[in-house]
Each structure stands twice: as C-alpha cells, then as structure tokens.
Amino acid sequence: MLSVFFGVLIGLALGLTGGGGSIFAVPLLIYGLGLPAPEAVAVSLGAVALTAAFGAVEAGWRGLIELRAGLIFAVAGVVSAPLGVQLGDRVSDTLIVSLFAAVMVVVAARMFVSARRAGDDTRVVRARPAANAHNDPGTVCHYSRDGRLRLNAPCSAALVAAGLVVGVMSGFFGVGGGFLIVPALMLITEMGIHRAVSTSLLVITLVGLSGLASAVFAGRDMDWALTALFILGGLIGMAGGRSLSRYLAGPALQFIFALAMIAIAVFMLVKTFL
Structure with a gap:
C-alpha cells in the first residue's frame, strides 16, 4: 500500500504542474521504498511514462497535441534514452544521487x-x-524564414537536439523531463503553453517507455509487483489532479513544490555524504 500511496503523490505532482513534478519519483523510491538507485530510475521511468500517457489520451482527443513537432522531439529522445540508461549503469549510486x-x-x-x-x-x-486551450497558437517555427515546420528546417534540427538531451537525462535520472520539454517546445516552435504542456505528455510517454525497455534489456532488477502498484497509484493521482487542479494550481503550489525539491535535494546529499 505504501507503493500505491507514493504513486498517488507522484501522479498528483505530475498532474498539478506544467513540468517538473515527476522529479519526486526517484527520491520516494530510494528513501521511501528502499530501492537501489538504478532500480528506482527504471521504476520511475515506467510509472512516469504510463501516468503521462493517461493525460496524453485526453490531450490528444481534444486536439491539443502538436503531433509533428512532438514526434520529432520524441523520436530523438527515444533514440538517446538508452544511452542515458547505459551511462547510469557505469557510474556509482553516489554519483547518480548527487x-x-x-x-x-x-x-x-x-x-x-x-x-x-x-x-x-x-x-x-x-x-x-484548460477550456480555452484551443486558443493557443499552433506550431510555428521560430528558426525558419517562412515560419513553417519542415523536416529539413533548422527548427527540426533544434527539436532533435533538445530531444536528444531530454532522452539522455530521462534514461539517466528516471525523470520525465517536462521541465525541459515545455520551454524547449515553446522556444523552438512558438506554440502556446497549453499545447506545449499537452505535447510534452506524448514526449514523456514515448521517451520513458524507451528508457524502461532499455533498463529491462540491460538486466536491471525490477520488482514488477511494486512497479505495478506504483503505476496504479500514479494513475489514481493523475485522475485526482483533474479535480484538484482548479483549486490548487497556481503560483503558491509552484512555490511549495520548489521548496519541497530543495529540501529533498539537501536531504539526499546529507544522507549520501554524512
């Protein structure tokens, strides 16, 4: 039940932010459930990917995912996520945590x-x-003279570069990477924030599944029962975020999440080196 409870917390954190909420998963798995860092990263990848998929379904159904830009970004991340997993297998748990x-x-x-x-x-x-999310501008290439997204345009090259970075980070740290994906999509394509957040769900899903598959094929130990319960909690938390977002989302919650991140980061360093 503790796995479900922690999963709910991650689902809420993921659902109530535009990016960055999934970063709580690995510390909870390491210090709350006692998993070694490599296994925590793998479980986090699976949980975050499937929880993000829950949100991506609705976003896609409402036509808020900029599919072309999202797939270019995601394919690059899918390719590089295994590299992040391999790097994680070659360094110590202490370095990963630090x-x-x-x-x-x-x-x-x-x-x-x-x-x-x-x-x-x-x-x-x-x-x-949001109900007015359709009012957001669509994909317009910031780096292309004619303002269109072309597969051979500098815009696509920028999306690929950003996707490669996000993929390596996701595979190495077990995070969704929304804190990078959302601003990158907005900068490169000039899409609105509602569409960027929705599109990030597609990217997180595909990149996370790629990282999870790589971790499994690399032979990392996985407690599949614990993973399933953690994912179940994440889905419950994401669903709960639908009701709570109208009351909680805003600057105050962002400040609380930011303070919690700093506190957890300090705790991790203290536990590691003292």
Whole structure:
C-alpha cells in the first residue's frame, strides 16, 4: 500500500504542474521504498511514462497535441534514452544521487522564477487541459524564414537536439523531463503553453517507455509487483489532479513544490555524504 500511496503523490505532482513534478519519483523510491538507485530510475521511468500517457489520451482527443513537432522531439529522445540508461549503469549510486540532487535544485529554481513571472501560466497543468486551450497558437517555427515546420528546417534540427538531451537525462535520472520539454517546445516552435504542456505528455510517454525497455534489456532488477502498484497509484493521482487542479494550481503550489525539491535535494546529499 505504501507503493500505491507514493504513486498517488507522484501522479498528483505530475498532474498539478506544467513540468517538473515527476522529479519526486526517484527520491520516494530510494528513501521511501528502499530501492537501489538504478532500480528506482527504471521504476520511475515506467510509472512516469504510463501516468503521462493517461493525460496524453485526453490531450490528444481534444486536439491539443502538436503531433509533428512532438514526434520529432520524441523520436530523438527515444533514440538517446538508452544511452542515458547505459551511462547510469557505469557510474556509482553516489554519483547518480548527487547529480540528481543538483538537477532538483535547478528545477526548483526554475519553478521559483516561473511562479514569480509567469502568472496565469502557472495554472496550466497536465491533469486537466484548460477550456480555452484551443486558443493557443499552433506550431510555428521560430528558426525558419517562412515560419513553417519542415523536416529539413533548422527548427527540426533544434527539436532533435533538445530531444536528444531530454532522452539522455530521462534514461539517466528516471525523470520525465517536462521541465525541459515545455520551454524547449515553446522556444523552438512558438506554440502556446497549453499545447506545449499537452505535447510534452506524448514526449514523456514515448521517451520513458524507451528508457524502461532499455533498463529491462540491460538486466536491471525490477520488482514488477511494486512497479505495478506504483503505476496504479500514479494513475489514481493523475485522475485526482483533474479535480484538484482548479483549486490548487497556481503560483503558491509552484512555490511549495520548489521548496519541497530543495529540501529533498539537501536531504539526499546529507544522507549520501554524512
């Protein structure tokens, strides 16, 4: 039941943010359920991918996923995620935990900035697409002279480059990478934040499944019963986020998540080195 409970927490964190919520998964798996870092990363990849898929179904049904840009981004991430998994198998648990704590601090800093500057954008969450999300602009290439997304355009090259980075990070850390995917999509294609958040769900799903498959084929130990319960909790949490988002989403919640990330990062470093 503890696995389900932690999964619910991750589902809520993923669903009530536009990016970055899944970063809580690995610390909960390591320190809450006692998993070694490599197994925690693999379980996190599966849980985050399938929980994101839950949100991607609705976003796709409502036509909010920019499929062409999302697939270019995702395919690059699918290709590079196994590299992240292989890198994780070649370093110590101490290094993984230390680098993960550093990433948490970076994501927390971005959340602080977003909460202070973005205003209404902090209310855009993955669990419940806004009613006015269709008013967002679609995919327009920032790097192409004619403003169109072409497979041979600099825009596509930028999407591929960003996807490769996200894939390696996802495979290595077991995170969804939404904190990078959403701003990258908005910068490169100039799509609106609602569409970027929705499209990020597709990317997270595909990249996460690629990382999970790589971890399994690499021979990492997996407690499949625990993984299934953790995923079940994640789906419950994501569904709960639909109802709670209208009351909780906003700058205050972003500040709380950011403070929690910093506290967990400090805890991880203390546990590792003291």
